[in-house]
Amino acid sequence: MSHPILNVEDVSKSYDGFKAISGLNFYLFKGELRTVIGPNGAGKSTFFDLITGRAKPDVGKIEFGDHDLTQLNEFQINRLGIGRKFQTPSVYSNHTVWENLLLSLSGTRGVFASLFFKLSSDQSDRIDELLKLIRLDDKRDWKAGALAHGEKQWLEIGMLLASDPEVLLIDEPAAGMTDEETHRTGELLLSLAGQHSLVVVEHDMTFVKQIAQDTAVTVLHQGSVLFEGKFDEVQANQKVREVYLGRGKHEP
Ligand SMILES: Nc1ncnc2c1ncn2[C@@H]1O[C@H](COP(=O)(O)OP(=O)(O)OP(=O)(O)O)[C@@H](O)[C@H]1O
Structure with missing residues (x-):
């Protein structure tokens, strides 16, 4: 495979002495659709905050092509072609x-x-x-x-696409959606892969299974990567199962 377009290396970020992100390594390749899962507090939002410049790492490298994102502000990073969609639609x-x-x-x-x-x-x-x-x-x-909740989410994805970002960071797009809306959202994201590179944070495992057909899933736990692999491998992995044990409907 070619060089990753997004390189996150040995990144850590603490809040009041608590390591929200700890020695994180993450590589995204052009056209990839990567799903990121992890229990509550695993560091998923902080991870997006660090890429988009909303927060700065204490240590580590975050590079997008030739650009060192740790030196840029949110606006500059967005202008380079990294778009983010938060969980709640804002239209x-x-x-x-x-x-x-x-x-x-x-x-x-x-x-x-x-x-x-x-x-x-x-x-x-x-x-x-x-x-x-x-x-x-x-x-x-x-x-x-x-519009219905699901439609608002799709509109916001459309608004994000209007600026034609190379990388899309999408936070829990299926939250609060009906099963049918969730499925349609999966189809939409799958149709964007290839032309765009996507990182999708999600809790709903039916949805993850749909979008991560042949692509990698990254499991975050305590601010670092616990496991990375195909959906079936993630589901079968003992360490992943232990982390999710007893967490009910979000269990992989
Ligand atoms: N701005 C902040 N100030 C203080 N602590 C923070 C801040 N942002 C995140 N944290 C802490 O870092 C840890 C990771 O939080 P984060 O929101 O990144 O996890 P998450 O995986 O997105 O969780 P969830 O699935 O619940 O959204 C949490 O313990 C959180 O309290």
């Missing part, structure tokens, strides 16, 4: 689905200016393409606030 509720995508496409122009500037045919085509991809074409004129 402009009073604007339509179409307008939400337009606002994301036009970046920093500002809400008011974005809605009144003249759209190029390329931009209009891109919005149409995104609407189809997230399957909200028939709801383009709906106010985003009127």
Whole structure:
């Protein structure tokens, strides 16, 4: 395989003496869809915080291509092509689905200016393409606030894609979704792999099984990688089973 596009090496991060991330090594390859699982408090959110510049490591390397991400701020890292989607959808509720995508496409122009500037045919085509991809074409004129929870999540993924990031970091996309919405979300993420590189943090093991068909799953525990492998190997691994033991429905 070629060089990883994202290199995280020997990274540690403590909060008040508590090691949230501890000697973490993680490599993401171009076009890969990587799933990250781990029990509560394993360090999954902190891991995303460190990549996106929301938090800085105490030690270790985080590189994206030739860029040393530890020296850049959140805005600069986002501009380089690393987009993050938080667990809770944040869309402009009073604007339509179409307008939400337009606002994301036009970046920093500002809400008011974005809605009144003249759209190029390329931009209009891109919005149409995104609407189809997230399957909200028939709801383009709906106010985003009127969408179902799952649809809001898809809209936000569409908004993230509008800036065409190379890497997408997606936090628990299936949380709070119906089974059908969850499955459709899996299909959407699978369709993005290849063109984008994705890291998906998730708790729902049915969903993990769906998206990690042939790809690697990383298990985080106490801030470092406990195990990495195919879904079946993760499920069969004794160390992983011990960590999840007694954790009920999230058990792998
Ligand atoms: N900003 C912070 N200040 C203090 N402690 C923090 C901070 N961020 C994370 N932590 C601590 O670091 C540990 C790892 O937290 P993190 O949120 O990264 O885990 P997680 O795997 O995302 O958990 P969950 O699945 O519950 O979201 C936790 O013990 C948490 O309390």
